[in-house]
Amino acid sequence: MRTVMWHFKNDETTDVSMKKRLIFLLTVVLSTISTYGQSVSGIIIPTFNDTYCKYISQLESGQTDINYQDFRFSFIESEQFKIAGKKSSELDSLRDEMYLQMDKSNYQEIIKITEQMLSIDYTNMTAQKIMRQTYKIVGDTINAAKYKAIQFGLLKSIVDNGDGQSCETAWPVIQISEEYYILDMIDAKLVEQSIVNDGNLCDKMVVTIDGEEKIYYFEISKVFEGREK
Incomplete structure (x- = not known):
């Protein structure tokens, strides 16, 4: 009887041990997905509830099929445009730091900095470009595709509305x-x-x-x- 009970308790101990291992492995897998899969954005969306802010919410949710010229023009009308103007020096400093981190291939820091830049001015194509390239390097294909669509959407909203060859077609x-x-x-x-x-x-x-x-x-x-x- 004691032998039977000992085996029963031993089986219980084994089950608990296996459950702990499974939980640990699941945690590792989820952590890996977070690191090398789709990252959670740290971009702060302004809370003015205007057209500019609504566009950012759409874009951050992955809805990249928008009118990018209207989005850019809405930035001028937003209170965030005034804030961005006051933070122009901060934006310049962030850009300089971004290039320093690029030289060091410090990808997580690059993403953090570009998120800060886009929190100030989401129409900033340089930040969108570097964000897209960095996500591609770290293997986050979902965010790489999203920010590529945004980067080129912004660019095309300019170059598809003229040829730049004269003031009339500027x-x-x-x-x-x-x-x-x-x-x-x-x-x-x-x-x-x-x-x-x-x-x-x-x-x-x-x-x-x-x-x-x-x-x-x-x-x-x-x-x-x-x-x-």
């Missing part, structure tokens, strides 16, 4: 940073910048690409509209 921007982002994307080196006002208000950018001089125009009426906020 690319419409809401911030000067968008101009430099596009020039950087086409490997253009700025030679000279001037404002043209011949019915349309434009930035005329004389650049060189592979040693060849080219001129691109950006429509900047929204830039001045934003500065009046």
Whole structure:
């Protein structure tokens, strides 16, 4: 009888031990998914309940099929635009720190910094681009695809609304940073910048690409509209 009871207790101990191991393994698996699967976003969505904030909520939930030009224009109308203006120095510092962490291949820190940048200005294409590239490197294919759609949605909302070849067909921007982002994307080196006002208000950018001089125009009426906020 004692032998039977001993075996019974031993089986109970084995079952408890196995359950503990299963719980431990499940924890490891979930932790691995969190690290190498889809990460939880740390982007802070402004709480102004305006069009800009509603667009961010849609995008963060994965609904990337939106009107990106309307989204960019809604940023100017949002209270967050004023806050972003006051935090321009902070945004510059975050960008510089982002590049430092990129040199160190510190991927989790890069994601953290780009989240902070997008919490200030979600239309920031540089932050969207680096976020997308970093998620791709760490194997988070879901977020990599999401931020790729957002990055190129923002870009196309500019370059698909003109050809940049004249002031009449200039690319419409809401911030000067968008101009430099596009020039950087086409490997253009700025030679000279001037404002043209011949019915349309434009930035005329004389650049060189592979040693060849080219001129691109950006429509900047929204830039001045934003500065009046």
